Amino acid sequence: MSDPQTSGYSPPETPATRTRFDLPDGVIYLDGNSLGPLPVGVADRVARTLTAEWGGQLIRGWNSAGWMVQPRRVGDRIARLIGAEPGSVVMGDTLSIKVYQAVAAALAMRPDRRVILSDSGNFPTDLYMVEGLIETLGQGHTLRVVEPEAVADAITDEVAVLMLTQVDYRSGRLHDMAALTAKAHAHGVVTVWDLAHSAGALPVDLAGARADFAVGCTYKYLNGGPGAPAFIYVAPRHADSARPALSGWMGHAAPFAFDPAYRPGEGVERMRVGTPPVIALAALEAALDVWDGVDMAQIRRDSMALCDLFISLVEARCPTLTLASPRDGSQRGSQVSFRHPQGYAVMQALIDRGVIGDFRAPDVLRFGFTPLYIGAADVRRAVDILQQVIDGALWDRPDYHKKAIVT
Amino acid sequence: MSDPQTSGYSPPETPATRTRFDLPDGVIYLDGNSLGPLPVGVADRVARTLTAEWGGQLIRGWNSAGWMVQPRRVGDRIARLIGAEPGSVVMGDTLSIKVYQAVAAALAMRPDRRVILSDSGNFPTDLYMVEGLIETLGQGHTLRVVEPEAVADAITDEVAVLMLTQVDYRSGRLHDMAALTAKAHAHGVVTVWDLAHSAGALPVDLAGARADFAVGCTYKYLNGGPGAPAFIYVAPRHADSARPALSGWMGHAAPFAFDPAYRPGEGVERMRVGTPPVIALAALEAALDVWDGVDMAQIRRDSMALCDLFISLVEARCPTLTLASPRDGSQRGSQVSFRHPQGYAVMQALIDRGVIGDFRAPDVLRFGFTPLYIGAADVRRAVDILQQVIDGALWDRPDYHKKAIVT
Numbered sequence: 001m002s003d004p005q006t007s008g009y010s011p012p013e014t015p016a017t018r019t020r021f022d023l024p025d026g027v028i029y030l031d032g033n034s035l036g037p038l039p040v041g042v043a044d045r046v047a048r049t050l051t052a053e054w055g056g057q058l059i060r061g062w063n064s065a066g067w068m069v070q071p072r073r074v075g076d077r078i079a080r081l082i083g084a085e086p087g088s089v090v091m092g093d094t095l096s097i098k099v100y101q102a103v104a105a106a107l108a109m110r111p112d113r114r115v116i117l118s119d120s121g122n123f124p125t126d127l128y129m130v131e132g133l134i135e136t137l138g139q140g141h142t143l144r145v146v147e148p149e150a151v152a153d154a155i156t157d158e159v160a161v162l163m164l165t166q167v168d169y170r171s172g173r174l175h176d177m178a179a180l181t182a183k184a185h186a187h188g189v190v191t192v193w194d195l196a197h198s199a200g201a202l203p204v205d206l207a208g209a210r211a212d213f214a215v216g217c218t219y220k221y222l223n224g225g226p227g228a229p230a231f232i233y234v235a236p237r238h239a240d241s242a243r244p245a246l247s248g249w250m251g252h253a254a255p256f257a258f259d260p261a262y263r264p265g266e267g268v269e270r271m272r273v274g275t276p277p278v279i280a281l282a283a284l285e286a287a288l289d290v291w292d293g294v295d296m297a298q299i300r301r302d303s304m305a306l307c308d309l310f311i312s313l314v315e316a317r318c319p320t321l322t323l324a325s326p327r328d329g330s331q332r333g334s335q336v337s338f339r340h341p342q343g344y345a346v347m348q349a350l351i352d353r354g355v356i357g358d359f360r361a362p363d364v365l366r367f368g369f370t371p372l373y374i375g376a377a378d379v380r381r382a383v384d385i386l387q388q389v390i391d392g393a394l395w396d397r398p399d400y401h402k403k404a405i406v407t
Numbered sequence: 408m409s410d411p412q413t414s415g416y417s418p419p420e421t422p423a424t425r426t427r428f429d430l431p432d433g434v435i436y437l438d439g440n441s442l443g444p445l446p447v448g449v450a451d452r453v454a455r456t457l458t459a460e461w462g463g464q465l466i467r468g469w470n471s472a473g474w475m476v477q478p479r480r481v482g483d484r485i486a487r488l489i490g491a492e493p494g495s496v497v498m499g500d501t502l503s504i505k506v507y508q509a510v511a512a513a514l515a516m517r518p519d520r521r522v523i524l525s526d527s528g529n530f531p532t533d534l535y536m537v538e539g540l541i542e543t544l545g546q547g548h549t550l551r552v553v554e555p556e557a558v559a560d561a562i563t564d565e566v567a568v569l570m571l572t573q574v575d576y577r578s579g580r581l582h583d584m585a586a587l588t589a590k591a592h593a594h595g596v597v598t599v600w601d602l603a604h605s606a607g608a609l610p611v612d613l614a615g616a617r618a619d620f621a622v623g624c625t626y627k628y629l630n631g632g633p634g635a636p637a638f639i640y641v642a643p644r645h646a647d648s649a650r651p652a653l654s655g656w657m658g659h660a661a662p663f664a665f666d667p668a669y670r671p672g673e674g675v676e677r678m679r680v681g682t683p684p685v686i687a688l689a690a691l692e693a694a695l696d697v698w699d700g701v702d703m704a705q706i707r708r709d710s711m712a713l714c715d716l717f718i719s720l721v722e723a724r725c726p727t728l729t730l731a732s733p734r735d736g737s738q739r740g741s742q743v744s745f746r747h748p749q750g751y752a753v754m755q756a757l758i759d760r761g762v763i764g765d766f767r768a769p770d771v772l773r774f775g776f777t778p779l780y781i782g783a784a785d786v787r788r789a790v791d792i793l794q795q796v797i798d799g800a801l802w803d804r805p806d807y808h809k810k811a812i813v814t
Contacts, residue, residue, distance in 0.1 A: 022462045031466045038462035043454060046686070054632055055429045055445035058763060059438045067633055069812070093687060094681025096655035097504060120667065125656035125681065128669040132654035136511060136543055144669065145769035219682065225461055226474055226685035247534035247539035248503035256770055256814045260527065260552065262535040274501025274532065275626070278633035279453070280687050335636060356465060361665055405476070406469035407664045 011305040014375040020290040021223075028378045028385075030357045033197060033335045033368030034255050036223030037285070045079065045286035056100055067278045071250075072269070074281055075231055076196045077288045078222070081296065082195060082214070083205035084217035084233050090268045091284070092276055094216040095196060095230040097246065099129045099163070101271055102213035102232060104245035106190040107141070108135075108162040109238070113160035114141045117189070121148045121168035126194055130163065148173055152183060159189045166204070167333030170360050172325040174202075178209040187284050196220060199231075201334035201370075202303065203296045206233055213238075221334065221370060224284035232271045239267040248273035291374060302371035304329035306379055307336045310367060313383040314338060318390045324364055336369040340390075344407065349389045350398035355382045421782040428630075428780045433791075435554070435785045437764040438772040440604060440742045440775030441736070443630030452693035454773035456686055474685045478657075479676070481688055484529060484695045485629070488703065489602060489621070490612035493638050497675045498691070499683055502603060502624040502637040504653065506536045506570070508678055509620040511652035513568040513597040514540075516645070520567035521548045528555045528575035529587030533601055537570065537658070553635040555580055559590060565597045573611070577767050579732040581609075583741050585616040591616065603627060606638075608741035608777075609710065610703045613640055620645075627746060628741065628777060631691035639678045655680035686724040697779060709778035711736035713786055714743045717774060720790040721745060725797045732769055742775040747797075751814065755807035756796045762789045766814050 022038045023029060029037055053065040072258050075089035082089075092098075098294050103116065116130055127143065134141040146154045148168065155162060157369035162184045168174050175192060184191050193214040198204050200221030206214055234242050241328035244264055249255045250272035253263040264270035308329055314321055321338040343363040350357060350365075357367040369379070389395055430436060430446045436444055438587060460472040469475050482496035489496075499505075510523065523537055541548040553561045555575065559800065562569060569591045573582050591598050600621040605611050607628030613621055621640035625631035641649050651671055656662045658677035662672040671677035715736055723730055728745040747753050751769040757764060757772075764774040776786070796802055 022458070024463055024465070027465070029465060035461075035466045037465060037469075038457060041463075046457060047450060047454060050445060050450045050690070051429070051631070053449075054442075058431070058436060058444060059442045059765060060432070060758070060763070061442075061633060065813040093500065093504065094655070096681035097500065097653065100653060115488070121654075124659070124665050124667065127667060128656055128659065130653045131669045132652050133543075135650070136540075136652050138544065138546065139572075217682070219625065226468060227682045227687070228682075230681070243542070244542050245539050246504065246507060247529075247535045248501070249535055250503075252531070252535060256812075258531050260531065260534060262538045274503035274637070275624070275634045277501075277636075277684060277687055279690055280634070280684055280708055283457070283686055351467070356467070358466060362664065378446045404470040407662075 009301065009305050010376065011302040011371065012375045013377040015371055015373060017290065017294065020371040023373060026354045028355045028382045030355065030367040030369065030382060032365065032370035033220055034358050035219055035226055036221060037373065039223050039287045039290045041218070041289055042283050042286045044160055046283050049156070049282035057173065058062050067276065068158070068368055070278065071272060071276045071388045074285050074288070078199065078229045078231050081291060082199050082313050083207050085207050085236050088236055088239065088268055089231050089233045091229045091231050091281060092272055093230055095194070095215055096125045097130050098215040098230045098232040099126050099194065099245060100133055101246050102215050103130055103161055103163055103191045104133055105242040106213055108243040109190050110160035114139065114159060115159045116141060116143050116161045117151070117154055117159045118143065118145050118163045119151050120145055121171065121173060122165045123169045124195060126163060126165060146273050152180060155183050155187050155189055157187050160189065162189050163192040165194035165196060167201065169197060169314060169402065170324070170364050171337050172333045172335040176332055177211065178405070181209045181211055185307060197333050197335070202300045211235060222284070223287040223290060225280065225287065228284050229277050229280050233337070234268045234271060236267070242270065244270045246273045250274060250276065286332050294372070299371050303334040303369055306369040306371060306374060306376065307332060307334070309376060309379050310369065310383065313380065315388065317383060317387045318359060334370060335366055338365045339363045340365060342395055344397040344403065346389060349395040350386060353389070355385050361407065373390040411750065416708065416712050418778065418782065419782045420707040420784040422778055423619050424697065424701065425780040430780060433761045435762045435789045437762065437774040437776065437781065437789060439777035440627055440628045440773065441765050442626055442633060442778065443628060446630050446694045446697045448696055449548050449632070449690050454687060456689035474683065477685065477688045477692070478679060478683045481692050481695070485606065485625070485638050488698060489606050489640070490614050492614050492643050495643055495646065495675055496638050496640045497678055498638050498677055498688060500637055502601070502622055503532045503536050505622040505637045506533050506601065507540055508651060508653050509622050510537055510568055510570055511540055512649040513599050513620055515650040517567035520549050520565060521546065522566045523548060523550050523568045523570055524558070524566045525550065525552050525570045526555045526558050528578065528580060529572045530576050530601065532601060533570060533572060538598060559587060562590050562594050562596055564594050566594065568599055569596050570599040572601035572603060574608065574619045576604060577731070577771050578744050579740045579742040580626040581738055588616045604740050604742070606743045608708045618642060625691050628695060629691070630694040632687065634687070634696065635691050636684050636687050641674070641675045641678060643674070649677065651677045657681060657683065671728045677785055682763055701779070704777055710741040710776055713776040713778060713781060714739060714741070714782065716783060716786050717743050717776065718788065720787065721793065724790060724794045726796060741777060744771055745772045746770045747772060749802055751810065752802040752807040753796060756802040757793060760792050760796070762792050768814065
């Protein structure tokens with residue numbers, strides 16, 4: 001069949017890098033934006049960490065297996081994928097915790113301002129963490145949440161911190177990091193970028209944009225596994241003065257001196273908090289091997305073409321679905337969302353038929369396109385199945401309406 | 408040989424439960440107080456989580472593999488070991504983060520008081536996290552650190568929160584949780600107990616002591632692996648009013664409603680923060696199987712006897728070492744510390760000979776005794792080797808003085 005897309009570029013039918021993943025047979029996995037699949041090599045690496053390192057070296061593993069330097073070593077590998085300077089990224093905790101740290105540090109840089117600006121497309125936990133921080137600070141800070149399109153105009157001299165998720169988790173809408181950061185700086189505003197749906201999805205240039213702080217998770221496009229550790233970036237120009245509000249012993253200048261008083265470590269090291277999650281970091285470290293020799297510009301090109309193809313096919317063949325993502329690929333991350341009044345049940349019917357996306361309340365079907373393992377053939381097959389589900393009202397089954405804990 | 412101990416009770420030469428651990432040949436592992444060894448079954452369970460759950464079920468694992476309820480399910484298994492009510496313990500983050508949450512929640516219960524009382528035997532990260540919290544609060548709170556013996560007298564109506572680690576990480580000195588909690592309550596003080604060196608080491612009765620909050624790590628006596636997740640306990644009488652200062656989406660009343668505003672979840676669920684560390688929790692869950700059928704009172708009896716035996720043998724045969732732990736077993740956790748001017752080098756020499764303990768600056772040799780896998784034969788053999796090292800000055804080698812990153 002001929003594709004109705006107009007772009008001249010055709011993405012691979014089946015990407016060569018698919019063999020770097022252990023994907024189940026018969027599954028078209030369009031949810032790597034929520035949880036990336038298992039990369040080949042992760043299970044072996046974790047097994048080695050468990051048996052040879054933990055089991056065999058016991059406590060000595062902290063030195064002999066390099067566990068203590070792992071958060072920085074892995075951070076440097078992620079730095080390369082997000083345009084961060086070497087030594088500016090460290091791993092640990094969850095994204096929520098890292099948001100708290102970054103915003104607390106950013107606010108401390110603007111003690112005379114009281115507004116944190118964000119948008120309604122931000123992921124809720126970022127907003128929740130800031131709510132909690134504001135209450136703890138007790139200084140009358142305000143979290144001002146505007147529509148994504150209104151962010152640029154809302155950047156004023158009153159704002160202390162601009163906290164945005166670059167790619168909207170529902171719609172995939174992409175913020176212009178460089179432009180918003182420049183405008184923020186022109187008004188003396190400190191920026192905190194959440195890269196949850198950017199890292200590994202598209203080229204990011206933190207250094208080039210002069211971003212101040214950034215955070216992200218590693219279980220989506222970085223394929224680190226369920227609940228994989230988060231990362232935090234601190235611009236080198238701030239790293240030796242940033243205040244680590246969550247001042248744990250691993251961020252101390254000399255953790256094993258057991259000083260009674262806290263002294264922050266050098267640079268981004270101070271953003272470490274507790275004992276590093278060694279086993280999870282081993283899984284992540286192995287997962288990052290899938291990026292060897294991968295060109296992020298090519299990933300972006302394929303991702304945009306796959307998304308364009310999906311949009312054009314769905315709109316041609318499933319007119320009851322309404323596009324809920326920007327049509328212009330340059331304004332979008334690596335996912336496409338459609339609305340359907342029975343979105344939840346439609347997604348269950350798709351999953352039952354091997355097309356795995358996810359659902360976000362109230363009516364959004366999300367489909368992530370990750371060119372490392374998704375090709376044009378997958379897109380066409382997914383739309384075939386989607387059309388069968390819609391045309392045959394195959395979603396209209398009681399069990400497809402029963403909500404699970406995680407939707 | 409005859410043992411110089413006076414107690415009538417003899418612990419097992421080799422514990423029956425040793426077979427529940429994968430211990431390297433030729434090693435006497437006396438550092439389970441820092442990092443517990445690998446239990447049998449953990450590697451298989453983690454492999455299954457990686458391949459069958461993550462690899463095979465992908466995003467569906469959150470429901471089908473029970474990942475989302477894992478933090479409470481594992482919490483309930485730990486609750487049984489620390490005398491906590493079912494449903495009062497939840498897993499996640501690191502001990503440092505959980506200290507911050509617990510102290511912040513406790514302080515919010517005493518808004519008119521400004522003193523946090525702790526002792527100099529507390530683990531530094533607990534003090535550091537409170538320093539950071541005080542700075543974030545900016546309300547002039549004071550962290551008052553007294554000697555362990557002075558804690559009881561320092562509990563006054565001025566104190567908001569009493570934060571103590573029950574077992575001193577250096578000396579093993581054991582606080583009387585019930586007595587100090589009762590005295591604290593008589594003065595309107597809220598208690599936060601750190602059980603890092605208690606959970607799995609000795610019987611703990613949080614409910615019986617009417618403790619308010621407790622936190623702990625799971626990589627020591629609970630054998631969950633390097634960097635295993637922490638736990639937090641909130642007394643059921645506080646759980647529905649406690650303020651979760653780190654208010655992440657997993658602690659929200661309805662995480663998948665994606666509300667713009669935070670509403671705390673029911674009970675201890677509100678102390679969850681970010682996405683749970685599924686792989687690490689799987690390791691921990693399998694590790695907890697070693698406690699099946701184990702009587703904590705018997706563990707305590709064996710632990711005290713092993714420690715007594717070690718102390719009596721060392722004092723008889725290595726007089727240059729000075730006991731740095733309470734002599735009375737009822738005042739001690741499950742470890743014994745000795746001082747030696749060349750403690751660091753002595754420990755390196757011991758480790759080189761298969762006796763693995765650890766060192767805490769400036770001169771403390773720590774030895775943990777975990778009756779699940781250490782028996783009287785190990786104690787005698789360890790002391791034989793210690794005596795050889797001391798008598799032959801075998802520690803006097805340049806490489807034994809070279810400090811590693813982790814000491």
